[in-house]
Amino acid sequence: MNLNYKSILVLSILLCFVLGVSCVQTNSKSQETKQPLVKLAQTPPMGWNSFDSYGVYLHEEAAMANLEVFARKLKPHGYEYFVIDAGWFGEFKLQEGTLYPAEKHAEILNFNEFGLLQPSKTYFPNGLQPIIDRCHELGLKFGIHLMRGIPRAAVEANTKVKGTKYFAQDIADTTSICEWNHQNYGVDMSKPGAQDFYNSLINQMADWGVDFLKYDDLVPFPEEIKGIAKAIEQCGKPIVYSLSPGNHVDPNHLVAFKTAHMLRVTPDIWDEQVGIDQCFLAWRKWQGKEEPGFWIDMDMIPFGQLQLMSPKPEGVNGDETKIEVANKIKLGELSNIELLAGKGWTRQSEFTIDQMYTFITLRALSASPLMMGGDLPTLDDFSLKLITNKDILECNQNGVMGTLVYDHDSVEIWKTRKREGDSGWIGIFNRSTSLKSLSLSLDELQLDITKQYFIYDIWGGKEVNSFDYDINPNGVVFLKYSTKEND
Structure with missing residues (x-):
């Protein structure tokens, strides 16, 4: 009886050992054969961004109108990202009786108790969720613009960093302020709570259903670039990550840049020859740096109606620079004029036909993301024909920078x-x-x-x-x- 018991015990141990080895080998093989996650944006992203046509003053009626036309006219050609640019959180002062802004950047921002930006009650009284939901209903992806850092007003209020014992004043770098938009302070990524703040912000974006983030004033700050990349990674939702703007891009930070999917390498590009020239210079500098999942971005396509929220005021010819207009205001020659975001006043794109051919051909051959900037409901047939041309799209989506x-x-x-x-x-x-x-x-x-x-x-x-x-x-x-x- 004892011999049989021992024999059974030994056999049982041997059987467990064999099964254990088999399990280890199976798990090991599973790990070896497991395919790595494919990075998003395997081809240059294609979409629409509101900045060229609405500056930072897009409102919900215009957003919905552009979204419906996008689905009807651009989606069949492969365009998929509908992106609302800056200002969606600003409680703007308005020109009396209109939706036109009376200030360049909103002095009052809408944010919650954790310093996280919320939709403007001025321009989005129903919030962004109806637009996001409609975007997804149409089979499109929703994108939004964010500025680097944390609202200065949130730092002054010393809002709590969600889920931590830290506060806004613990993480803000009050010496780091965007040159052209003073709404935010930078975030010091060496401080406890800094990563948690970005995690909470990106988690909110993911909860809303955001699929694309255009992050501005970020390119010169590699630590914040990486911090936001970590925040996107932990949020559990696939989000395309776009870095902007691109007039000061240090190639030594390429490792940080490649934690994103798009890298702006030009200043804002408008409907003038100097913008085309800037794109050619950037193309020379960055050719060969692209790869599936990382694209060299030369900004938006300024075709069609532009600057719809900036009607030309009396006393302005329309061809003056901002400096010239500012001088006229200073000298008292102009009054009640606010120099708004963007370039110039409401107009049809001033590119010539040849410049338009050159512009879109350059974008195709350089594999730059195709982000249409002009107003879609009023878009002319020629502009639509260019941005949906099958050869342009085939060349661009080939994903090789010429x-x-x-x-x-x-x-x-x-x-x-x-x-x-x-x-x-x-x-x-x-x-x-x-x-x-x-x-x-x-x-x-x-x-x-x-x-x-x-x-x-x-x-x-x-x-x-x-x-x-x-x-x-x-x-x-x-x-x-x-x-x-x-x-």
Whole structure:
């Protein structure tokens, strides 16, 4: 009887050992074969942002109107992010009897007992949730703008950091203030409670249903960039993370930048040649830094109606700079004028046809995110045709930032290869203010002279066999090429 008991005991131990090893091996194999999570934004994000058309003064009626048109006209072409820019939390002073703002940035911000921003009762009396819910009903994704840091008013009120024993004054860096918007202080990420504050803010965004965050005044501050990335990671919701603005971008911080999905590398881009020139300079500097999940962002597309909340006041021609208008106000030549966010006054985009072709071709070849900025309900047919052009979208969503292959006498040729196969796109840009007559060779286009190609002129709408062009000032020829199969 004892021998049988011992035998059973030994067998039981051996069986448990074998099963245990098997379990360990199975778990180990499971860990080895487990696929890493795919980073969001595997192709350049596409959407609409309210800043170019509404500044920081978007209101709920205009938001809903743009959202409905977005779903009808842009969504079928792959656009998916509907983004409300800054000001959604501001209790603005208004011009009497209108929704037009009477101040550039709201002096009074709406925030809760934890210093977390809440929707403006002035511009969003029903809150943001109806807009977010409608966005999701339409199969779109909702985005929102945030400024780096914590509201200065919350620091003055010393609001509590949610879920901690710390307060706003424990985490604020009162020496760190945005140059162009004084509503916030920076957050000192070395302080206890700092990460908790960003966690609580991003958790609120996730609870609302936010899918995209445009974070402003952030690019020069790598520690806060990483802190917000950690906050997004812990929130449990996939959120695309966009860094802005981009006029002072230090390449040494690329590791921090890559915790986000988009990196602005230009100042605000408007409907003027200087903006196009700034994009070409940024393209030279940042070519090759893109990868699936991280895109070099050259700001929004300023086509269509712009600055709808900034009607031109009496006494203003409309072509003055802000400095010139400010001087007129100072000298008493103008009164009751507030220099509002954005550039200029209500207008149709002032790009020429050639500048529009150049602008959208540049965005396609550079794989910059496509974020439309103009008002959608009033959008003209030509602008809509450009931003939904199938070749533009195919080239852009290929996700390869083109390289400069030719630069001579104010002519630049940029080439983007398809990720697979011997095909791609070429942009021949006239960067001058005079007509350029060109006769180019396959070699100058960096195409293999031993191969035969099918080459299609996208804007010309025809197949081409030679490369003799008269290119208008600031104009472009946009080509698509592929090798012909051998007979």
